[in-house]
Amino acid sequence: MWVYEKKLLYPVEVGTCNPTLAKYLMEQYGGADGELAAALRYMNQRYTVPSKVIGVLNDIATEEFSHLEMLATMIYKLTKDATPEQLVEAGLGAHFVNHGHDLFYENANGVPFTATYIQAKGDPIADLYEDIAAEEKARATYQWLIDVSDDPLINDSLRFLRERENIHSLRFRESVELLKDERDRKKIF
Amino acid sequence: MSAFEEEREMMLRVQQADFVVVELTLYTDTHPDDAEALGQWREAIKEAAHVRRQYENRYGPLSLASVPTEQALEIGWRWNSTPWPWQR
């Protein structure tokens, strides 16, 4: 089970009302390589991986939910008091018509989240290699978000999130190494 | 320092202490035999609990793993009180 903590992982601050930036950030909220996809991918894989690597999947999945909450905070603040006209101008007119000021799990183009973004192959190496790839893709997405954002406060949070992808990628790489140690040497000539 | 800034400062201390625990937990997941890291991890959890207690004594529980004080309830603190983390 989970218990909610009434705090953010990192102190998120937002400089200006900027719905265009909110639209871009949705890529990491409900996109293919976003935080929701990451959390669900790892949370689902943890049940059947070798015991040695359960902790990594469990704990990174949990952390990804705190990243999702950071993204939500940024999107919420960037659009909170935006007028319908401002949202239309930002390319969020269709979003507003469907969802009002609510957030939604969709990517920067408004494509709704789908479970087809994640995989589960029942093969620990195949799964961990997907996880490593997912972390590197999320890192790249944060880089391009930093490149298009001119809000230094948002960029401060995005830099933190990008660095977390480095560490998660490292832990998944280590997990592969841990499984290599399990090799049954007796069968190898 | 305004009351708003004071709260933010104490929250930042909690976030810093908790983050060390997050990092060391992931590290010890893949390094279960690093005795020095395990020691640091235990100390980091103690420190995070200490900093959290200081925050909660003043501003109320951050989770329901902490007992709300009677004074907190008397002065109107509720779990459902605003602001929530995304509203701050």
Next chain:
Amino acid sequence: MDRPLYRGSYKPYVSPLDPCPPIRVKTFVLPPQIFTNFQQPGLPQYSPEEALRRGTLWPLFDDGFSREEGIS
């Protein structure tokens, strides 16, 4: 965090017919974790304040990123 260690570059082919002003050298990220498959014990650490700010406890895995670098 010696950033140049964690960046690569190459010179793309430039055609005289390219419509946009050519970028002669393209840079890309080679993040720290690809050089280490397993973290060594006892690496130097940031203080808790610095660790939260940087997003990691270990300077060795912190390669930073800013739009000023011009990577894209």
